[in-house]
Amino acid sequence: MGKLEMKNLTKTFNPGTVNEKTALSGLSLTVEDGDFITIVGSNGAGKSTLFHAIAGVFYVDGGSIVLDGEDITYKPEYRRSREMGRLFQDPMRGTAPHMTIEENLALAYLRTAKHQNAFFSRTSKADRAFFQDQLARLGMGLEDRMRQPVGLLSGGQRQALTLLMSTMVPPKVLLLDEHTAALDPGTAEKVLEITKQVVREHKITTLMVTHNMHQALELGNRTLMMDRGRVVFDVAGEERSTLTVDDLLAKFRQGAGKELDNDRILLS
Known part of the structure; x- marks a missing residue:
């Protein structure tokens, strides 16, 4: 709703x-x-x-x-x-450039968790497989670069990643x-x-x-x-x-x- x-x-x-x-x-x-x-x-x-x-x-x-x-x-x-999910005009906003793609996704995923200790949780192997599957749907090859820092991505790749982070758990x-x-x-x-x-x-x-x-x-x-x-x-x-x-x-x-x-x- x-x-x-x-x-x-x-x-x-x-x-x-x-x-x-x-x-x-x-x-x-x-x-x-x-x-x-x-x-x-x-x-x-x-x-x-x-x-x-x-x-x-x-x-x-x-x-x-x-x-x-x-x-x-x-x-x-x-x-x-x-x-709520939000994207800005500046592709540099919405992601942490010195963290990897996987780490950015994990932060976004845990942020939407409802339990009190969500921020102290860790992602599982199943979570990482889910991240990889979601990245593959973007069609940008990011699923093979999950360990790379987000700062190495182009503006379009970062904006697509931010969109995924905002909607991975639908807001x-x-x-x-x-x-x-x-x-x-x-x-x-x-x-x-x-x-x-x-x-x-x-x-x-x-x-x-x-x-x-x-x-x-x-x-x-x-x-x-x-x-x-x-x-x-x-x-x-x-x-x-x-x-x-x-x-x-x-x-x-x-x-x-x-x-x-x-x-x-x-x-x-």
């Missing part, structure tokens, strides 16, 4: 100073179990801030976050991490923050295909920020557009299937009252 409900989320950075910035402005959103939502928006729209709030990087100033009926608004990040929610944007086109496409396969196989509730308008309409089952810390457009189903990129831009203009000002999106 992975139903996520957010009501009236607010977050302001540096309140009462000249640098005051409202990042979330009364945002409400219900993500149904199994939804794969793509999110696009203007610069500073609050997309990454929303992910930080969901993951528990910081607590929101107001509002609530409920996951499968449990109020997690003030649940610490380390506890939420057992139920309730997967957060993808432009996770292919820093990769070359060929590698980005491969990582995206792996992403779609993993999400589809495990039916993981997924939110993906993207700067690619075509991806926003082609991936998943629902698309959101954000501006100034709020959702200005939310579309799914048959209506979404008939939209073009120009339609999305028009919907943004209608909902936000201005043109989309993200050059990366407009040039994608």
Whole structure:
């Protein structure tokens, strides 16, 4: 299960100073179990801030976050991490470069264990065979390099490994923050295909920020557009299937009252 409900989320950075910035402005959103939502928006729209709030990087100033009926608004990040997976734009984040591939996988695997002494456990021979099988499914030959430091991998290999670490034990929610944007086109496409396969196989509730308008309409089952810390457009189903990129831009203009000002999106 992975139903996520957010009501009236607010977050302001540096309140009462000249640098005051409202990042979330009364945002409400219900993500149904199994939804794969793509999110696009203007610069500073609050997309990454929303992910930080969901993951528990910081607590929101107001509002609530409920996951499968449990109020997690003030649940610490380390506890939420057992139920959430997250990938960042930078492939260097999410893995420990001086540890081997096997050690990184073991950390991720034990982190999701529910028993109290999980971090003091050791992986078994069966666990290592499981890791090797999972790596083989990536199609990158990493199953034969389990003893090599992760720092020797390419950006695409590290991002694929991070994806595997985040979903090896399927999370309730997967957060993808432009996770292919820093990769070359060929590698980005491969990582995206792996992403779609993993999400589809495990039916993981997924939110993906993207700067690619075509991806926003082609991936998943629902698309959101954000501006100034709020959702200005939310579309799914048959209506979404008939939209073009120009339609999305028009919907943004209608909902936000201005043109989309993200050059990366407009040039994608």
